[in-house]
Amino acid sequence: MFAAYFRLEQIEDLFTVSHVRFNREIKGNGLFGRMNRIRLIGALTGRSSLHLMLDPWAFMEAEMIPEGLQKWVSIPARLLRTALVIGGLLLLCHSFYWLCTTLSKPLSGLKILCIATLIACFILALLAVLVRVYVSLFKLEELESFLLDSYFVGRNRRMLGEGVYGRYSRLSHISTMLLLSDKFLSISDPGAIKGIARLPLPLQRIVTIPNRMLAYSIAGFGVIYFCATFFKLLN
Structure with missing residues (x-):
């Protein structure tokens, strides 16, 4: 204020x-x-x-x-x-x-199944976050080396720094860039288009797979929890 x-x-x-x-x-x-x-x-x-x-x-x-x-x-x-x-x-x-x-x-079989599924979704999300942290600490420079012409990649390096949160945020931006269309990038960051095209498939996978794991596990957790609450399976 x-x-x-x-x-x-x-x-x-x-x-x-x-x-x-x-x-x-x-x-x-x-x-x-x-x-x-x-x-x-x-x-x-x-x-x-x-x-x-x-x-x-x-x-x-x-x-x-x-x-x-x-x-x-x-x-x-x-x-x-x-x-x-x-x-x-x-x-x-x-x-x-x-x-x-x-x-x-004492628990019913259906309630045990719901709890086990929720725990599995949570563990999957936690593993995805840990993988993303690992990639941000040990693979980020290699990823960014293909995107030297990208303004936002350079800007993130300057503004977000080398801390764990900063590196994780820089990786999150790269994972978002991989999902964007060329039309959007041509307006916001045209220098990144060629760099993304040159990015090797294994490097793309170590970025996109944990990202999807995290998204699917969070979505699955939310859906299962909502359904279990709606049908009063967790009471």
């Missing part, structure tokens, strides 16, 4: 070409409008979103924000990530407690 009221104009004045300069008229100067404007600028300094990639000039201008001002716009994202991690850990602890409590009671 401090950044939204006392640093926003100073930061927005640095954007002279991209759509950011119009946010003042679009979002307004109210409390939520200013916070939304600072959030959008913060998104330009962190992980790149698909809809924002359509304006690469915004990311280029965001790179020019002085480090002192970048800290102000990155604080909300860091707080949100911290809250999500804490919430996830609390949910995991609650789920483990529920599992121990449930298994201590």
Whole structure:
């Protein structure tokens, strides 16, 4: 909130070409409008979103924000990530407690099957995340070497850094790029098209397979949990 009221104009004045300069008229100067404007600028300094990639000039201008001002716009994202991690850990602890409590009671065969399937989906998702972490730590440079002409790959290396979260985010962006059409890339990142075409199939697989495993396991967990809750199988 401090950044939204006392640093926003100073930061927005640095954007002279991209759509950011119009946010003042679009979002307004109210409390939520200013916070939304600072959030959008913060998104330009962190992980790149698909809809924002359509304006690469915004990311280029965001790179020019002085480090002192970048800290102000990155604080909300860091707080949100911290809250999500804490919430996830609390949910995991609650789920483990529920599992121990449930298994201590007599269970029907269908209920055991539902619980076993949920556990399998969770383990599959965890394995997919661990594989992605491994790839981000030991295969990322090899992947990025084929995408040297991509602006966003270079930008992610500069802005996201070499930490575990930064490397994981850089890998996530590459996995997203593999799913994008040439039409989208021709607008957002034309330099990446030839690099993706040169990317060897084994490297593509170590990116896409864990990504699909994670997506399918999360979707499967959600569907099974919803159905089990709807039919009161977990009560």
